[in-house]
Amino acid sequence: MAHVLVTGGAGYIGSHACKALRAAGYTPVTYDNLSTGWQDAVKFGPFEQGALSDRARLDEVFAKWQPVAVMHFAALSQVGEAMAKPGLYWRNNVEGSLTLIEAACAAGCLDFVFSSTCATYGEHDNVVLDENTPQEPLNAYGASKRAVENILRDFGASHGMKSVIFRYFNVAGADPEGEVGEYHRPETHLIPVMLEAVDGKRPGLTVHGTDYDTPDGTCIRDYVHVMDLVDAHILGLRWLQDGKGSRVFNLGTGRGFSVREVIDAAGHVTNMAVPCTDGPRRAGDATKLVSGSTRADEELGWSPARSTMPQMIADAWRWHKNGHYTA
Numbered sequence: 001m002a003h004v005l006v007t008g009g010a011g012y013i014g015s016h017a018c019k020a021l022r023a024a025g026y027t028p029v030t031y032d033n034l035s036t037g038w039q040d041a042v043k044f045g046p047f048e049q050g051a052l053s054d055r056a057r058l059d060e061v062f063a064k065w066q067p068v069a070v071m072h073f074a075a076l077s078q079v080g081e082a083m084a085k086p087g088l089y090w091r092n093n094v095e096g097s098l099t100l101i102e103a104a105c106a107a108g109c110l111d112f113v114f115s116s117t118c119a120t121y122g123e124h125d126n127v128v129l130d131e132n133t134p135q136e137p138l139n140a141y142g143a144s145k146r147a148v149e150n151i152l153r154d155f156g157a158s159h160g161m162k163s164v165i166f167r168y169f170n171v172a173g174a175d176p177e178g179e180v181g182e183y184h185r186p187e188t189h190l191i192p193v194m195l196e197a198v199d200g201k202r203p204g205l206t207v208h209g210t211d212y213d214t215p216d217g218t219c220i221r222d223y224v225h226v227m228d229l230v231d232a233h234i235l236g237l238r239w240l241q242d243g244k245g246s247r248v249f250n251l252g253t254g255r256g257f258s259v260r261e262v263i264d265a266a267g268h269v270t271n272m273a274v275p276c277t278d279g280p281r282r283a284g285d286a287t288k289l290v291s292g293s294t295r296a297d298e299e300l301g302w303s304p305a306r307s308t309m310p311q312m313i314a315d316a317w318r319w320h321k322n323g324h325y326t327a
Contacts (some may be wrong), residue, residue, distance in 0.1 A: 001025055001026055001027045001044075002025075002067075002068045003019055003026070003027045003028075003029050003065045003066065003067040003068065004026045004027070004028055004029065004066065004067050004068065004069050004070070004071055004220075004237065005027045005029050005067040005070045005071070005109070006018055006021070006029065006030050006031065006045075006060065006063070006070075006071045006073065006229070007031045007032070007052065007070065007072045007073055007074035007100060008031075008032055008033055008037060008072070008074030008115075009028060009030030009031065009037070009041075009042060009045075009047075009065075009070070009072070009073070009076065009092070010030055010032035010034060010036040010037025010038055010041050010042050010071030011027075011036055011038075011041070011073060011074070011202055012181075012182045012183070012184070012226070013073050013115065013167045013198070014030070014032070014037070014073040014074070014226060015037075015038075015041035015042070015043075015170060015180040015228065016070075016180055016229075016230045017071055017073065017230040017233050018030060018042070018043070018044040018045060018180060019043070019044050019175060019180060019230075019233065020174050020230040020231060020233065020234050021044070021071075021237075022044040022045060022229075023084065024234045024238035025072075026178055026314035027045045027046070028043045028044055028045040028071075029043065029045055029046050029048060029061070029065045029067060029114070029246060030046070030047045030048065030072065031048050031050055031058075031061055031074070032047070032048075032049065032050075032323060033049065033050060033051045033052075033074075034049060034188060035281075036076075036184065037184075038088045038183060038325035038326075040171065040325035040326055041062070041180050041183075041325055043179060043180065043323055046047065046065070048061045048064075048065075048197060050074055050186060051096070052074055052096030052097065052100050053092075053095065053096050053099055053194075054267075055083075055099050055103055055309040056104070056107055058061055058099065058100060058103035059075065059103055059106065059107070060242055062103055062104065062106075062107035062109060062173040063107065066107075066109075066271040067109055067243070068109070068111065069105050069113065069240060069241070070100070070109060070111070070113065071107065071113045071115075071233060072113065072114050073098065073115045074096070075092070075093045075097075075115070075145070076088065076089055076092050076093060076139070076141070077141060077283070078188055079115075079119070079139050079282065079284045079285065080188075080282055080283070080284070081103045082141035082144075082284065083139050083140070083283045083284045083286050084297045085140075086139075086140035089100065089140040089141055089143075089144045090140060090143075090144055090147075091188055092143050092290060093144035093145065093147075093148065093203065094148060094151075095142075095150065095228065096312070097148040097298065098148075098151055098278075100150050100269055101151060101155055101161070103171075104161070105155060105159045105161060106111075106212070106287075109160055109162075110162060111161075111237070111240040111241065112152060112162065112164075112254055113163070113164045113236050113237055113240070114152060114163055114164070114165045114166065115166060115231055116145045116146075116147070116148070116149055116165050116167045116168070116193070116248075117141070117142060117145045117167055117168050117259055118164060118167050118168060118222075118250065118252065118289050118291070119141055119142030119145065119171045119176070119289075120135045120136070120137050120142045120143075120145050120146040120149070120167060121133050121134070121135055121142075121167075121287075122135070122137050122138045122142065123136075123137035123138060123287060123288075124136075124285065124287075125287040127289065128254070128292025128294075129250065129252075129289065129290065129291055129292055129293070130166070130250060130291070130292045130293040130295070130320065131140060131176045131248045131249065131250055131278075131293055132208055132293060135136075135162025137286035138284050138285075138286060139283075141284075142245070145290045149165055149248075149307070151244070152165065152246070153208065156277065158245050161247060161265065162240050162244075162246050162281070163219065163240075163246045164237070164239055164240055164247055164248075164249065165246075165247070165248045165249070166229075166233065166236065166247070166249055166250075166251050166254075167248065167249070167251065168229065168251050169221065169222035169223065169224055169250070169289060169291055170190075170221040170222060170223045170226065171223075171224055171225075171227065171229055172189075172191045172223045172226065172287075172313075172316060173191075173222070173225040173226050173227065173306065173307075173311065173313075173314040173315040173316050174226065174315045174316050174318070174319035174323070175226075175227065175315070175319070176318075177226070178285070178318065178319060178322055178323055180323075181316070181319030181320075181323045182226070182319065183323070183324060183325050189267070190205075190259065191197065191262065191263060191312065191313060191316050192280055192320065193205055194262070194263060194266050194274055194276075194318060195266065195270070195313075195317055195320045196267065196320070197274055197275050197276065198270050198272045198275075199273055199320065199321075200275075203275070204275035204277055205259070205263070205274060205275065205276040206276070206277055206278075206279040207259050207263075207276055207277070207278050207279060208259075208276045208279050208280065208281060208282045208285065209279075209280065209281035209282065209310050212281075212287045212288075213287055214258055214287060214288065215258070216260045216262050216306070218258045218259035218262070219258065219259055219285055219286070219287060219291065220253040220256040220257065220287070220288040220289070221257065221260050221288075221290060222253055222256050222257075222263075222290040223253070223254060223257060223307065223309065223324075224251055224253060224304055224307050225304065225306035225307040225311065225312050225314060227306055228251075228302075228303075228304040228305065228306050228307050229251055230247070230258035231302065232251050232296060232300065232302045235296075235301065235302055236249070236300065239299075239300060245323075249293070249295055249296040249299075249300065249302075250292075250293035250295065250296065251268065251291070251296060251304075252290065252304075253291065253296050253304050253307045254289040254291055254292060255290070256288060259270035260315075261269060261310065263276060265309045265310060265313055266317075267311055268314050269313040269314050269317060270280070270312070270313075274282050283325075
């Protein structure tokens with residue numbers, strides 16, 4: 001089976017992508033420094049430990065496995081941290097990605113699937129976002145992802161690298177079969193934090209900002225099931241392997257949920273109250289991020305069939321109760 005190098009393959013989305021790659025007939029080779037990932041999550045192919053900044057190590061891995069493509073998930077991704085430590089994000093996300101892209105080009109591995117984000121758009125009040133929406137990121141996380149998109153375009157012109165760039169909206173849920181799931185330490189994502197609060201593993205959930213210009217005053221986000229998301233990556237990989245050109249796709253459902261709506265849905269799924277308190281806004285948070293794109297459906301044939309809020313919470317709750325990583 002052809003090898004695909006998966007950076008960040010020991011993390012949340014990357015581990016689910018490795019499972020999807022294996023099911024699609026590829027061998028995923030995880031490249032991860034385990035700073036936020038878990039070796040226990042590497043279940044579907046070989047593991048190579050290393051940093052994005054280590055060009056010699058990357059060259060060694062490319063030579064050993066000769067991958068036909070790269071799926072690049074490895075990145076720092078916390079908005080609050082990005083606001084406080086922008087240099088960390090520029091150094092890790094941009095310099096690290098540049099080193100990876102240069103190594104891939106040197107190895108002749110010119111098909112590249114990149115995990116970007118809707119945070120590159122910034123805030124556009126009362127606008128659903130498509131791939132042509134101006135990119136005006138509010139923080140170093142979104143800005144660093146936009147910079148990597150630009151690097152990929154430049155290397156497409158100079159080296160013939162072809163890229164599929166996916167701008168994600170909020171990713172949620174877990175593998176329904178329970179082999180991998182979402183497990184961060186510390187946890188900062190809304191749904192797992194909420195489930196920890198329901199389960200008594202933290203005192204409660206803080207709602208960051210209740211005075212946004214939305215119907216209930218809380219932020220609105222478009223949520224996508226992680227298994228739907230990685231299905232899109234397989235379609236993107238096949239797009240490149242079929243010889244098609246570089247393309248950008250939003251991955252969202254077109255429907256937004258407020259923080260309070262997510263909390264209410266969790267109460268229904270778990271049949272338990274979600275303890276929560278109101279708190280101030282976080283710097284760098286946009287009011288509303290919702291996809292208005294149909295491009296992934298029309299061109300890739302992608303449909304986010306699992307991405308209902310009850311399904312995403314139910315799968316996340318099952319993983320929360322039964323799954324964990326230890327190393």
